[in-house]
Amino acid sequence: MIVEGQVHGGLVQGIGQALMENCEYDDQGQLITGSFNDYCLPRADDVPNFVVGTNEGAPCTHNPLGVKGCGEAGTIGAGAAVTNAVLDALGTRGIHDIDMPATSHKVWQALQQSNG
């Protein structure tokens, strides 16, 4: 359960980076996403339920307990998977690149600029 929880947290962090989280600065270098009223941290209702599968048959050979880190695994995969999904959806409109986070605003702007 600890491992699943860590993976859930990692997945949400990755999804947040792909779709929501961004530090914005104004022209003077002032951080304008200084509170959670403006900085979009993902919350429980922003993400779906997860099904996590683990493969426990390959213990680490470099430490006596055979343990491995697991939280980051979710983060690394989630950003790529979600961004690929966004680009897959936009591909028919000739959009093949979008910077994270792919917010609804940014996706709309990309669609406005596409010719498709």
Added chain:
Amino acid sequence: MYDFNYEKATSVDGAASTLSGADDGKFMAGGMTLLPTLKQRLAMPSDVIDLGGIPELVGITVDASSVTIGAMTPHAVVHASADVQKVIPALAKLAGLIGDPMVRNRGTIGGSISNNDPAADYPSAVVGLGATVYTTKREIAGDDFFTGMFETALEEDEIVTKVVFPIPEKAAYMKFPNPASRYAVVGTFVSQGPQGTRVAVTGAGPCVFRQSDMEAALTSSFAPESVENIKQDDEDMNSDIHASAEYRAHLVTIMAKRAVAEANG
């Protein structure tokens, strides 16, 4: 936070006279805007006069033609009210979309409309249903109450006591929330009933406004197709890191179309 005197009022008259006697007094309803403002030292009132303990300002009554909500009634109570859910479900839904559970249990309708945040939800219901705002001095038509960004028709020592919403034949509220704060990036309230056909838009501009082109189209035919090709002029729209003026204008049409579809069931 700066130092201030705190007074818990027990009557609206007492609250008004305390304010008159203060150097720079401020009424507090739920405090959901005022307290963060004080904590960030963006305001320095001499006195904070808490209206939250005045019993006659809390409660909901429903009669054959209207819903009356006391000014200090929290959003959570409006959202959970079986009476409101029955006669104006759009209003109960709107109350449940405000902020988060903590905000909904502290924040009040009177505080929300008196503050008139351009992205608040309630102003769209007041204008979108053609409600009447009752104060300690008079009654003000919803259409005349909101006068500009954070500006209302209220005088300095005037307190909202209740809001009376006529029961519409159909109504719906559709909101595109800011993903961080859950304020409305754009919220559109549509209704048809005793106050005519109304489309009130919040979040998009500096103050809630009625979209008259959409109202005219919906008056002839109350269908989503009537509004889907009506474009909102983006000239006076708000623009921030979450949505440009052009995107907000686009969302006005989308939210209106979805609201009409929901109102039609």
